[in-house]
């Protein structure tokens with residue numbers, strides 16, 4: 001079976017990506033299972049960081065790799081925390097501290113609009129000259145009081161106004177059906193299939 005390394009050490013992301021990839025005939029291997037450490041993420045864009053992660057995991061494993069660089073952008077904060085979402089409150093990364101800082105920074109701001117961003121990059125090999133790149137957004141608004149126990153990261157504060165629920169109140173499959181990551185992975189799979197590189201069980 002074709003193998004794919006998931007170039008992420010975030011358990012929440014790995015869970016979501018693995019569920020979305022489950023219908024494909026692929027052996028999905030999180031990089032942690034191969035003892036591949038996190039890549040450096042020095043760039044100013046999600047796409048560049050995702051590309052660095054994908055190349056890093058592919059170089060270390062000798063396998064095709066899929067990376068996700070994502071984050072949340074608060075509209076009243078000029079898009080912060082953005083690419084530094086994982087380490088907004090400092091290192092090591094801590095979801096609770098990041099959420100607290102974000103809510104504190106939004107105190108007194110009327111505009112609670114925000115969007116998640118997900119950049120996905122697939123490479124066939126470490127030096128792949130044609131990486132496949134998809135970037136998507138998921139819009140919502142940020143609430144002070146956390147609600148819900150599903151998901152990860154900023155999800156308990158990310159309200160979907162049309163549903164009246166936070167991302168952390170959605171079942172995993174509901175979140176994947178509408179999230180930035182779900183949208184991006186469906187697009188990426190369609191691109192890969194149009195290249196004829198992956199077959200699904202439906203084929």
Ligand SMILES: O=P(O)(O)OP(=O)(O)OP(=O)(O)OC[C@H]1O[C@@H](n2cnc3c(O)ncnc32)[C@H](O)[C@@H]1O
Pocket residue numbers: 007008009010013038041068069070071072085086093095098116151152153154155167179181
């Ligand atoms: O780099 P990897 O190993 O993939 O893991 P990471 O957690 O460091 O991932 P990022 O560098 O892409 O940082 C993204 C951060 O944005 C947040 N984030 C991204 N997608 C999210 C989602 O679906 N729900 C909640 N928070 C999310 C979360 O805090 C992540 O830690």
Ligand SMILES: [Mg+2]
Pocket residue numbers: 041086
């Ligand atoms: Mg990271």
